[in-house]
Every structure is written in C-alpha cells, then in structure tokens.
Amino acid sequence: MTTQTNENNIIIQANDLSIYYGSFRAVKNVNLGIQRNKITAIIGPSGCGKSTVLRAFNRMNDFVQSAHNDGKILFHGQDIYAPEVDPVQVRQMIGMVFQKPNPFPKSIYENIAWGARINGYKGNMDELVENTLQAAALWDEVKDNLKKSALALSGGQQQRLCIARALAVKPEIILMDEPCSALDPIATLKIEDLMRELSVKYSIIIVTHNMQQAARASDLTAFFTMDEDRAGLMVEYGETSQIFTRPKDKRTEDYITGRFG
Amino acid sequence: MPRDTLTRQIHHLLDEVLLLGSMVEQATLSAVDILRQRDLKAAATLYENDQLINDKRFAIENAILILIATQQPMAHDLRLLAATLEIITELERMGDYAKGIAKVTLQLKDADINIPNRDLERMASQAVNMLHRGLSAFVNEDPNEASAIAGEDAVVDDLYNHIYHHLVETMIANPATIDQYNQVMWVAHNLERMADRVTNICERTVFIATGDMLEMDTTDDEESDGE
Numbered sequence: 059m060t061t062q063t064n065e066n067n068i069i070i071q072a073n074d075l076s077i078y079y080g081s082f083r084a085v086k087n088v089n090l091g092i093q094r095n096k097i098t099a100i101i102g103p104s105g106c107g108k109s110t111v112l113r114a115f116n117r118m119n120d121f122v123q124s125a126h127n128d129g130k131i132l133f134h135g136q137d138i139y140a141p142e143v144d145p146v147q148v149r150q151m152i153g154m155v156f157q158k159p160n161p162f163p164k165s166i167y168e169n170i171a172w173g174a175r176i177n178g179y180k181g182n183m184d185e186l187v188e189n190t191l192q193a194a195a196l197w198d199e200v201k202d203n204l205k206k207s208a209l210a211l212s213g214g215q216q217q218r219l220c221i222a223r224a225l226a227v228k229p230e231i232i233l234m235d236e237p238c239s240a241l242d243p244i245a246t247l248k249i250e251d252l253m254r255e256l257s258v259k260y261s262i263i264i265v266t267h268n269m270q271q272a273a274r275a276s277d278l279t280a281f282f283t284m285d286e287d288r289a290g291l292m293v294e295y296g297e298t299s300q301i302f303t304r305p306k307d308k309r310t311e312d313y314i315t316g317r318f319g
Numbered sequence: 320m321p322r323d324t325l326t327r328q329i330h331h332l333l334d335e336v337l338l339l340g341s342m343v344e345q346a347t348l349s350a351v352d353i354l355r356q357r358d359l360k361a362a363a364t365l366y367e368n369d370q371l372i373n374d375k376r377f378a379i380e381n382a383i384l385i386l387i388a389t390q391q392p393m394a395h396d397l398r399l400l401a402a403t404l405e406i407i408t409e410l411e412r413m414g415d416y417a418k419g420i421a422k423v424t425l426q427l428k429d430a431d432i433n434i435p436n437r438d439l440e441r442m443a444s445q446a447v448n449m450l451h452r453g454l455s456a457f458v459n460e461d462p463n464e465a466s467a468i469a470g471e472d473a474v475v476d477d478l479y480n481h482i483y484h485h486l487v488e489t490m491i492a493n494p495a496t497i498d499q500y501n502q503v504m505w506v507a508h509n510l511e512r513m514a515d516r517v518t519n520i521c522e523r524t525v526f527i528a529t530g531d532m533l534e535m536d537t538t539d540d541e542e543s544d545g546e
C-alpha cells in the first residue's frame with residue numbers, strides 16, 4: 059500500500075483507520091493522506107467502504123449508532139475524534155455534498171443563508187449569497203430568481219446549489235459522495251469543471267463509481283477493494299495519471315480495466 | 320470475466336498487426352530478391368503494392384481509434400493500444416524501405432555493376448527474422464524475448480558496416496560508378512534502419528508488459544527518407 063509522501067501538503071490524514079458497524083469491520087487499516095488543494099478520488103467496487111471512509115472524515119458516521127472507529131483521523135494534525143472536539147465545528151470545516159441533490163424546500167436565497175445564519179454569520183448576507191452562488195457557477199442562472207423555490211431548479215442546478223450551500227459556511231475540505239450519479243452528462247461535466255475551479259481554494263475528496271470521472275476530474279486516486287472478510291481496504295493510492303495508465307497492483311489493474319471478478 | 324467484447328476486439332487487432340507484419344516481411348525479402356534478379360517489372364509492382372501496406376496500417380489505426388472511443392480502455396489495455404499505434408507506424412515505414420529498394424532496382428535499370436547480393440540478402444533475412452520474432456514477442460508480451468531481439472541489431476549493423484566499406488572502396492576505385500553504388504548503399508542503409516525499427520517495436524513490447532519505457536537503441540534519432 060502506498061501512502062502519500064508529500065507530507066507538508068497533507069490537510070487530512072487517516073492513520074490505521076478501521077471503521078466498524080457493530081462488530082462488522084467495514085473498513086480496515088486505511089492510511090491515506092489527502093493533499094491540500096487537490097481533488098482526490100476514491101474508487102472501488104460497491105460496498106468496499108468508500109462512503110464509510112468519506113463520512114468518517116467529517117464525523118457523519120456519528121449519526122449511525124453502531125458506528126465506531128479504530129485509528130486516527132488528523133485534520134491539520136488534530137485528532138477530529140478527540141473528546142474536546144466539537145463535531146459540529148468539524149462538519150463546518152469539512153463540508154459534504156451528497157449523491158442526490160438535497161436542497162431545502164425553501165428559496166434559493168434561503169438555502170444559502172440558512173446554514174450561514176446557524177453558524178452565526180454576521181456579515182452582509184446578500185453579498186455572501188452572491189459570492190457563494192458565483193463560486194458554485196450558479197449565479198448567472200439564478201440571480202433574477204433568488205426567491206424562487208430551490209426545488210424548481212434542474213438536478214444539476216440543485217447540485218450546484220448544494221455545493222454553494224456547503225461553501226457558504228467557509229469549509230476547507232469538501233467531501234462529495236457520488237455527486238453526479240443522478241445527473242445527466244452535461245450537468246456532470248459542469249460539476250467537474252466546478253470542482254476544478256474550487257480546488258484552487260478548497261481540498262476536494264470525491265467518491266465515484268464512475269472511473270472515467272475519476273480519471274477526468276481528479277489529481278490523485280485511491281483504489282479500495284474488499285477483502286475476503288468483506289472489510290474494505292485501500293489497495294493503491296497515487297497520481298491519477300499513474301493509476302489509470304500504470305497501476306502497480308494487479309487488483310487495481312483488474313478493476314480499472316473492467317476485468318474485476 | 321467481463322469485457323469480452325474489448326478482449327475479443329484486441330485479439331482481432333493483434334491478428335491484423337501480424338498480418339501487416341507478414342506483408343512487410345514479404346515485401347522486404349522480395350525487394351532484395353528482385354534487386355538480385357534485376358527484375359524491373361517485379362520491382363514496379365512491388366513499388367505500387369506498398370499502397371496495400373499503407374492501407375492496412377490506416378485500417379488498423381482506425382480500428383484502434385474506434386476502440387479507444389467506444390471502450391474507454393485503461394491501464395494495460397490502454398498501453399497496448401497506444402503501443403500498437405506506434406508499432407503499425409514502424410511497420411508502415413519498414414514497408415517504405417522495401418519500396419525504396421524497389422525504386423533503386425528501377426533506377427539502376429541494367430547498369431553493369433557488382434551488387435553484393437549475398438550480403439544484402441543476409442542483412443534482409445536477419446532483419447526479417449528479427450521482425451518476425453519481435454512481433455511474436457509483442458503479441459505474447461514477452462519482455463525478455465523482446466530485449467534479447469533488440470540486442471541482435473548489432474549483427475545487422477556489422478553487415479551494414481561491411482557492405483559500406485566494400486562499396487566505398489569500389490567507388491574510390493571506379494569513380495564513374497559512384498551514382499550507381501550510392502544507390503546500392505541506400506539498399507543497405509534501408510535494411511539497417513529496418514532493424515533499428517524492430518528495436519523500437521521491442522521497446523514498446525517491454526513498455527506494454529511492464530509500464531517502463533526503455534530506450535534500448537539511443538542512436539536511433541536520425542530520421543532519413545528510405546525511399
């Protein structure tokens with residue numbers, strides 16, 4: 059297993075991370091350093107624990123009663139599961155965008171303003187709404203209809219609104235769990251372009267079952283698979299260009315050439 | 320195992336590459352034989368038939384582009400297809416060398432000169448032998464065999480040097496024949512270049528198998544027109 063070497067640029071790091079649901083070990087011994095301002099893709103067959111790992115990175119697994127971890131996740135060197143750490147603050151610094159766009163049944167404006175208000179944002183709200191919609195490449199399409207219900211937007215627009223909503227609370231990392239799987243190809247490419255723009259300011263981790271998407275859109279790729287005990291493990295991690303042209307591990311090769319199983 | 324379609328199409332493609340290779344082998348051996356017989360009619364036919372090699376190469380290239388566009392090959396499959404694009408280009412250029420030899424035959428007409436046929440035939444058969452085994456190593460993805468074949472290039476180089484010195488001596492002794500012997504020199508030169516290109520194919524074979532690009536023949540940068 060390769061661990062990323064570029065130590066100084068690591069924003070979040072999983073050390074010997076195992077994740078359990080009750081007594082079932084869903085993910086075992088993951089060592090993964092995520093680089094700042096890069097897009098990191100996590101790929102692998104269904105059920106290998108991609109979403110589980112992603113949710114561990116911002117303590118979303120806390121919502122699952124049976125879930126618990128071994129090992130550590132260090133964000134800027136700080137253990138995010140340490141007792142003194144506030145999970146709400148973790149989720150503010152490390153935002154998440156889901157597979158199915160899930161805007162609130164409110165206006166476009168309120169979708170952005172709501173989270174910011176909850177987080178105690180005191181600045182100019184109009185400005186924040188405009189800036190985040192700009193950053194999510196949605197402003198031009200909605201600026202005349204900010205009062206319109208978010209649910210009236212197309213799927214791709216809704217997903218960009220959800221990205222804007224995540225940006226509004228000023229995170230450092232954006233986690234995306236199959237953010238395009240409900241979108242058509244054009245909307246998908248728009249999100250990928252947006253990810254590229256966002257990576258200038260943010261670090262992005264995307265889980266995708268679409269290998270072409272990982273190849274197109276990411277800088278680094280981590281390949282996960284399932285062991286005989288059904289526990290997910292990381293097989294190989296490296297530059298996306300290397301993983302898709304010269305994978306080192308036979309299991310990676312078999313998966314990305316489509317000869318898995 | 321999934322990806323049966325891609326696997327089947329790649330197999331078919333490799334068969335086509337072998338076919339292209341045998342066309343080149345045949346053209347090379349014939350070109351030297353036709354020169355020995357000074358058969359102008361056969362030389363003209365061989366010159367024309369180079370078009371068949373070009374056509375085959377473009378057909379394979381087209382098939383590869385379609386495979387890349389429709390099957391999104393990755394990793395080993397992708398390296399194989401990219402390398403095959405290179406290899407068919409090498410084969411097509413070897414075809415040009417054979418065509419160049421036919422052209423020499425045509426230009427020499429019935430000029431009364433002593434062509435070192437035996438040595439040229441030895442060069443041709445060595446180069447063709449390397450090509451044949453090189454293509455087998457390619458389809459079998461045998462990097463060890465490929466490396467070994469690349470090393471045999473030295474045999475062709477030695478023959479070339481021998482012919483070269485012999486021809487230079489002949490020209491010095493009889494300056495009136497410089498033009499004709501210069502043509503003969505091109506025949507040897509083309510055969511020598513052909514073996515260089517087999518070496519390139521062997522490098523690609525190692526690349527497909529291992530992902531590492533080895534430069535086995537570093538003296539191969541000069542580009543010369545074989546025709």
Ligand SMILES: Nc1ncnc2c1ncn2[C@@H]1O[C@H](COP(=O)(O)OP(=O)(O)O)[C@@H](O)[C@H]1O
Nearest residue numbers: 079084102103104105106107108109110111122
């Ligand atoms: N809330 C949960 N409770 C129990 N088991 C779960 C839960 N979520 C996921 N799992 C199990 O953990 C494993 C990994 O799931 P997941 O992380 O969703 O995989 P992936 O995202 O790679 O498809 C699977 O075996 C799945 O059934």
Ligand SMILES: [Mg+2]
Nearest residue numbers: 108109110265
């Ligand atoms: Mg998942």
